[in-house]
Amino acid sequence: MPLTQSAPFSEEFRVQFSSTRRGARLARLLAVEQLRSWGLPFDAAAQVVAELASNAVQHGRTPGRDFRLVLRRPTPEVLRIEVTDTQGALLPATGRSLPACAESGRGLLLVEALADRWGVTSGPLPCKTVWAELAIPDDGEEAAAWIR
Numbered sequence: 380m381p382l383t384q385s386a387p388f389s390e391e392f393r394v395q396f397s398s399t400r401r402g403a404r405l406a407r408l409l410a411v412e413q414l415r416s417w418g419l420p421f422d423a424a425a426q427v428v429a430e431l432a433s434n435a436v437q438h439g440r441t442p443g444r445d446f447r448l449v450l451r452r453p454t455p456e457v458l459r460i461e462v463t464d465t466q467g468a469l470l471p472a473t474g475r476s477l478p479a480c481a482e483s484g485r486g487l488l489l490v491e492a493l494a495d496r497w498g499v500t501s502g503p504l505p506c507k508t509v510w511a512e513l514a515i516p517d518d519g520e521e522a523a524a525w526i527r
Contacts, residue, residue: 390417390452396432398440398464403432406448410460413450419515423493424450424458427511430486431462434471434509439464441505458513460494467507470499 392413396402410428414421428448435446441464449461471487490497494511501507 388452388455392450393447395445395447398436398444398446400433400436402446403429403436406432406446406462410448410450414458417452419458424460424513427460427490427493427513428462430490431460431509431511434486435462435464438469438471439466439507441465452515456515456517458515459510460513461508461510463506463508465505467501467505470501470507471509 392410394406394409396406407425407429411421411425414424428450432446432448439446444465446465447461447463449459449463451459451461453459487497490511493513495514497509497511499507499509
């Protein structure tokens with residue numbers, strides 16, 4: 380009897396968007412539809428995509444250059460969200476305190492609260508990728524908590 384080897388689990392969704400508010404909104408909408416097609420809860424992930432895409436448009440924009448969204452499931456238990464922009468020299472500021480009256484600047488705090496891990500990868504020049512990983516619950520009770 381021949382031995383067969385199963386392919387490693389992996390699912391990926393990759394799209395480029397214009398670096399506009401409309402592009403950021405479309406990234407969130409398409410991410411939700413992709414997560415639905417994979418049968419995953421999507422509320423927390425949609426918020427993370429919205430924040431990272433918004434940051435790519437607001438802080439990582441180079442005129443005429445797009446940003447890229449990647450949703451990846453390297454294993455059945457992990458969802459990795461990656462947003463790549465073309466401003467590799469501008470790294471996200473974290474851990475800074477904001478005045479109570481500040482109207483913006485809290486997006487990465489939301490990402491930090493929703494994601495199990497997140498970070499920034501530099502390159503290829505002139506790009507950077509801000510990524511977040513969320514654990515995918517394996518039963519209905521945990522899934523309800525993941526949706527928040």
